[in-house]
Amino acid sequence: MDQNFKGLMQRCAEVKRSYESSSWIEPDMIEQYSELHRLGVAHSIEAYQEKEMVGGLYGLALGRAFFGESMFHLKPEASKVCMAKLVEIAKEAGFLFIDCQVPNPFLHSLGAREVTRNKFLHQLKEAHPEQPSPADWLSLSKK
Numbered sequence: 001m002d003q004n005f006k007g008l009m010q011r012c013a014e015v016k017r018s019y020e021s022s023s024w025i026e027p028d029m030i031e032q033y034s035e036l037h038r039l040g041v042a043h044s045i046e047a048y049q050e051k052e053m054v055g056g057l058y059g060l061a062l063g064r065a066f067f068g069e070s071m072f073h074l075k076p077e078a079s080k081v082c083m084a085k086l087v088e089i090a091k092e093a094g095f096l097f098i099d100c101q102v103p104n105p106f107l108h109s110l111g112a113r114e115v116t117r118n119k120f121l122h123q124l125k126e127a128h129p130e131q132p133s134p135a136d137w138l139s140l141s142k143k
Contacts, residue, residue, distance in 0.1 A: 061133035093135035
């Protein structure tokens with residue numbers, strides 16, 4: 001976790017997706033999110049095989065919620081392992097939800113489900129995103 005945040009964002013931007021002509025992750029966004037990472041708000045979970053990053057995800061931890069921004073994989077199941085770790089962290093820290101933003105078969109296969117806007121807004125209020133994350137990201141990144 002949080003070992004190569006900027007590199008993970010760059011990988012997410014570089015991976016070609018059949019439904020996108022180009023990445024929405026622009027260089028200035030990478031710099032801005034890297035600053036949020038330095039401030040302890042943005043986090044990454046990375047998967048490595050033989051010291052090469054082969055998958056991962058990143059997002060924002062605000063209050064008792066995690067807002068997933070993007071993920072990638074170069075090896076099968078690599079991003080699923082990262083998502084499973086994020087779910088473990090979220091459960092241990094008492095998060096109310098992980099916002100995956102865009103529904104897709106991959107996320108549904110992991111148990112994600114869509115909620116109504118009203119339910120989301122209620123959960124968002126309950127998560128208190130204006131407060132710091134209860135997860136101890138610093139100690140988690142040293143494991």
